[in-house]
Amino acid sequence: MKITQQAQDGIINLAIAGRLDAVSAIDADKEFAKVLDAGNDRLLIELSQLEYISSAGLRVLLVVAKRIQQKGGKVVLCALVPNVKEVFEISGFSSIFKIFDNPADAAAFLKG
Amino acid sequence: MGKSFSLKIGNDLNELAGLCHEVHNFLEEEKAPASPIYKIDLALEEMLTNVIKYGYDDDARHEISVSLQLDQNRILLEMRDDGHEFNPLLEAPPSDLSGELEERRVGGMGILLTRSMVDAISYSRDGNLNAVTVSVNIN
Numbered sequence: 275m276k277i278t279q280q281a282q283d284g285i286i287n288l289a290i291a292g293r294l295d296a297v298s299a300i301d302a303d304k305e306f307a308k309v310l311d312a313g314n315d316r317l318l319i320e321l322s323q324l325e326y327i328s329s330a331g332l333r334v335l336l337v338v339a340k341r342i343q344q345k346g347g348k349v350v351l352c353a354l355v356p357n358v359k360e361v362f363e364i365s366g367f368s369s370i371f372k373i374f375d376n377p378a379d380a381a382a383f384l385k386g
Numbered sequence: 387m388g389k390s391f392s393l394k395i396g397n398d399l400n401e402l403a404g405l406c407h408e409v410h411n412f413l414e415e416e417k418a419p420a421s422p423i424y425k426i427d428l429a430l431e432e433m434l435t436n437v438i439k440y441g442y443d444d445d446a447r448h449e450i451s452v453s454l455q456l457d458q459n460r461i462l463l464e465m466r467d468d469g470h471e472f473n474p475l476l477e478a479p480p481s482d483l484s485g486e487l488e489e490r491r492v493g494g495m496g497i498l499l500t501r502s503m504v505d506a507i508s509y510s511r512d513g514n515l516n517a518v519t520v521s522v523n524i525n
Binding site: 295296297326328329330332356357360361364365 | 399400402403406420421424427428431432435495496498499502503
């Protein structure tokens with residue numbers, strides 16, 4: 275699992291690549307905590323290279339969503355591959371996250 | 387016909403991670419399609435994480451055995467542990483998936499995901515062992 279960060283126009287773009295499982299979730303949790311502790315409150319999480327997510331990975335994103343909500347910020351997801359999308363749908367996470375097909379639409383929503 | 391694979395691990399999350407990796411590589415080498423591999427990876431991680439975290443009433447080392455059978459039509463995964471009796475089919479789904487974010491609980495989510503994504507799942511209590519079998523079709 276690898277998270278690549280990029281800041282643009284006040285939005286932090288985080289691309290998660292690889293596998294977000296019970297093991298890598300621990301690192302992902304720390305990585306997101308640093309981003310949020312630094313005061314960022316508009317996150318665009320790009321998942322086109324995320325091959326696998328389990329409930330441990332969903333938990334990481336849930337924590338991010340809760341913290342962002344407390345700050346009055348926004349977090350959006352985009353570019354989910356079909357298997358990952360299925361996990362989001364079954365778990366009900368697709369109804370708690372704003373999910374876009376591509377990064378441009380996601381960024382437009384965050385700027386709006 | 388078909389290939390099989392079996393392995394034993396201790397009740398340790400690091401050993402589970404190694405096992406998941408081996409099973410994943412085995413299925414890739416056998417040219418199983420990506421979607422069934424995802425479902426098997428998920429079943430293995432979710433069911434055994436649950437066993438390792440919540441299945442035992444002592445701090446002793448326990449053995450978990452896993453076997454995998456692959457043929458042209460399906461992948462069969464069997465997991466056996468000597469934890470206390472736990473039937474994942476009786477586990478209630480997390481309450482109210484449409485609820486507010488603050489109330490949402492991820493506990494139990496792994497079992498729900500597994501049950502929803504695999505084609506069949508069965509449970510039996512075999513002496514002092516829990517045996518969970520998962521079947522995933524290959525289309």
